[in-house]
Amino acid sequence: MYIVIVGAGNIGYYLAKTLRPTDHEVLLLEKDRLRHRVVAEELGEMVMQGDGCEVRVMEEAGVNRADVIVAVTGSDDDNLVICQMAKFKFQVPHAIARVNDPRNESLFHRLGIDSTVSSTKIIYNLIEQEIETSEVIPIAALKRGHIEIVEVEISAKTPVLHRNIKEVNLPQDALIISLIRNNNALLPTAETTFEVGDDVIALVSAEVEHELRDVFAEIH
Amino acid sequence: MNVIILGCGRVGSSLARLMYKDGHSVTIIDLQSEAFRRLSAKFKGTRLVGNGIDEDVLRRAGIESCDVFIAVTQGDNRNIMASQIAREVFKVPKVMTRINDPIRADAYRKLGITTLCGTTILSGLIRDYINTSEWGLKKDYSKEYIELNV
Numbered sequence: 001m002y003i004v005i006v007g008a009g010n011i012g013y014y015l016a017k018t019l020r021p022t023d024h025e026v027l028l029l030e031k032d033r034l035r036h037r038v039v040a041e042e043l044g045e046m047v048m049q050g051d052g053c054e055v056r057v058m059e060e061a062g063v064n065r066a067d068v069i070v071a072v073t074g075s076d077d078d079n080l081v082i083c084q085m086a087k088f089k090f091q092v093p094h095a096i097a098r099v100n101d102p103r104n105e106s107l108f109h110r111l112g113i114d115s116t117v118s119s120t121k122i123i124y125n126l127i128e129q130e131i132e133t134s135e136v137i138p139i140a141a142l143k144r145g146h147i148e149i150v151e152v153e154i155s156a157k158t159p160v161l162h163r164n165i166k167e168v169n170l171p172q173d174a175l176i177i178s179l180i181r182n183n184n185a186l187l188p189t190a191e192t193t194f195e196v197g198d199d200v201i202a203l204v205s206a207e208v209e210h211e212l213r214d215v216f217a218e219i220h
Numbered sequence: 221m222n223v224i225i226l227g228c229g230r231v232g233s234s235l236a237r238l239m240y241k242d243g244h245s246v247t248i249i250d251l252q253s254e255a256f257r258r259l260s261a262k263f264k265g266t267r268l269v270g271n272g273i274d275e276d277v278l279r280r281a282g283i284e285s286c287d288v289f290i291a292v293t294q295g296d297n298r299n300i301m302a303s304q305i306a307r308e309v310f311k312v313p314k315v316m317t318r319i320n321d322p323i324r325a326d327a328y329r330k331l332g333i334t335t336l337c338g339t340t341i342l343s344g345l346i347r348d349y350i351n352t353s354e355w356g357l358k359k360d361y362s363k364e365y366i367e368l369n370v
Contacts, residue, residue: 053297055323077273077301081324084300088327103275111304 004029004066004092006052006082007073008039011098011119015072016043027061052082055089064090072098080104083113109144136213139201147205149177152216154198160216166190173205174212222286224249226272226302227293231318233258235290237368240265247281250293272302275309283310292318300324303333 001024005012008030016028020043028043029052030036036049050057052071063069069086071079076099083095097113099105102121109116140149154161160168165176165188179186180199186192194200204212221244225232228250236248236259246265249272250256256267270277272293283289289306291299296319303317316334319325325337348356 053324054321055327075297077295077297080301080304081297085324085327088331101274104273107275107305107309110308 001025001067002062002065003027003068003070004061004063004086005070005072007071007079007098008035008047009072009074011072012070013039013043015070016046020046029057029061053078053085055085058085058090063092066090066092068092068094068096070096070098074100076100076104080108080111080113083108084111087112115144136209136216141206147203148209150202150204150209150212152200152202152212154194154196154200154216156196158194158216160194161196162193164191164193168194168215170215171204171208171211173208175203177201177203221245221288222282223247223288223290224278224281224283224286224306226250226289226291226299227318228255228258228267229292229294230258232290232292234368235292236265237263238364241368247286249277249281273298273305275305278302278305278310283312286310286312288312288314288316290316290318296321296324300328300333307333 003019003024004027005016006029008028012028016026019026026046028039028047029050030039030047031051033049036047040047048061050060052058063086066086069083069092071082073079079097079099083097086092087095094114096115096117097108099108099116099118100120102118102124105116105118105121135153137151138148139151142149170176176188178201179188179192180201181195181197202212223239223244223246225236225246225248228236228248232248236246240246240263247268248259248265249268249270251269251271253269259267268277268281270280272278272291283306289303289312291302293299299317299319303315306312307315316336317328318338319328319335320338322337322340325335325340329335345356348354
């Protein structure tokens with residue numbers, strides 16, 4: 001794959017460095033001459049100086065044959081325009097934008113950006129997970145993260161212990177798809193009860209994930 | 221009409237004063253409060269310090285009941301993002317964006333955004349004037365601007 005990264009700040013620089021030993025072809029674009037010189041000293045030919053928002057620079061960088069464009073500058077407006085121009089002008093199949101203000105994530109999806117990454121949001125989620133008592137482990141995200149598949153381990157302290165699915169008040173946008181008991185996957189029915197050591201696999205919309213967490217929360 | 225202007229530079233401040241003089245309800249946003257020095261004391265519209273690509277700031281500026289949104293900051297990308305928020309999120313009926321890079325301006329014009337490209341407008345006018353000795357503007361906007369400062 002040909003990957004074009006715009007912005008050689010810490011994220012862009014380490015991303016390029018991480019991708020370098022792989023089979024992918026990588027180009028790192030940096031607007032600032034001074035920063036470009038510093039990074040190019042280490043990464044060499046892989047780094048190009050130029051404004052990633054300019055079509056002329058994008059042409060020079062061969063964005064037209066890129067499989068992925070990654071915009072990781074420190075400004076959300078620049079990241080948005082870089083990705084949009086890459087998609088509209090050069091039909092790049094996949095655009096990934098760094099979102100500095102996590103509130104911009106949904107806007108970016110609405111405006112045609114395929115994937116967004118917000119380090120603020122990731123760290124926030126980690127903190128939230130630390131605080132929560134019951135472990136709801138995300139397994140996979142569907143529909144750009146709007147729907148998640150999560151796993152909940154049933155401990156002896158959970159309020160749902162020995163109760164069946166019918167009795168438990170699940171959030172509306174959550175569905176228990178399987179229960180793993182002694183390494184066997186069970187297809188749950190309304191009568192299935194939650195027992196210690198069960199792994200509950202559920203499909204849940206991201207907005208109500210915290211409600212699901214509350215349902216299984218441990219009693220102190 | 222309720223008008224929101226993003227960016228209180230020379231263009232933004234002049235436009236704000238003109239629109240205010242025409243009797244519109246004008247709110248002008250800029251990142252720095254010093255920028256509002258460009259407005260005269262006669263301008264009684266709302267001045268708001270804040271980031272124009274922040275939905276909360278735009279809400280405070282009254283974007284939900286706004287008829288016209290104009291983004292005229294120095295930054296093309298800032299203007300592009302702000303006007304897309306105005307259009308897509310807040311459904312403002314009339315949105316205009318200043319984009320000085322002609323190529324970017326063209327790309328977003330094709331997406332249906334009303335773009336004003338100072339580069340092409342100016343160079344076109346100058347070219348026409350040199351070739352035909354005719355000034356292309358139907359009206360002398362500069363005259364009215366000078367009058368405003370008297």
